[in-house]
Amino acid sequence: VKSIGGVLTGQFLAYVIDIERFPTVAKLWKWLGWAVVDGRAERRVKGQKASFNPRGKAITWKMGSQIVMQGTRTRSVYFRLYLKFFDEYLERARRVWVRVRGADAVKKVLGMIVSMGGEVLQEESGADVWRGLVRFTDSVKPLDNLQKFLNAIKRVKVGRVEVEPLLRNPTLAHVRAMALRKMIKILLEHIWHVWRVLKGLPVGAPYVIERLNHKDFIPPLVDDPKNPIWCEGKYCHNCPLSKVCNPMYVREMLARLEKKIEEVRRMRQLMKMQVGGGANE
Structure with missing residues (x-):
């Protein structure tokens, strides 16, 4: 994957x-802190x-x-996924x-609503009650008209006004964080999927099909179409890379991965020995 170097x-x-x-x-998501607890992202307490x-x-x-x-330099496929989300x-x-x-x-x-660039998409009205789904356009930067409306609605003194955004926190920073979170979870799912297939x-079945009952899913992606790391499996028949998969390259990548894991294990053992030796001295 482009943009992810050797250190990371x-x-x-x-x-x-x-x-x-x-x-x-x-389980991988849970171990790395990307699980969902009671409908919200897991956090430290x-x-x-x-x-x-x-x-x-x-x-x-x-x-x-x-x-x-x-992303603007590498144009990684996962950066394009981030933009989509x-x-x-x-x-x-x-x-x-x-x-x-x-x-x-x-x-x-x-x-x-009209003065702040809002458009009523759906509405219901009754006796002195109005309820509608409103979409706000952007004037200078994303979500600026929406934020103006949310701030102005607090100063309305007549009647009773309730506002319920479709997103819990409709700010640009929150939107970016949500898109980044979803992209990371898909990246981890692809790493998990390909790694287990190689071993x-x-x-x-993919998580979105088995647990979320989706009808389709995003297959693992690569930035180098000449050397795709993939193989045809039970749920990969729709993968565009299955026809050009290179078994020799897959074996080389698996050997390289095992070598890297062994180096990490030896490094950890060496660090434990050094820490233990220092404590004994």
């Missing part, structure tokens, strides 16, 4: 060590022991950040549900 790759391998430890990609590896999460976050920061989340962030009670408040809020380990 070595650090990632040092924490994963062996993909046999993770029979499912969900003060006073409690972390249920994931904080250092491993930091390394994978750096991997994703490198892809994004160097960013556009999807940005479109969701532009939309909010607005519920207004009171005839005067309805008239005032509708006027504010001859069972893979099973």
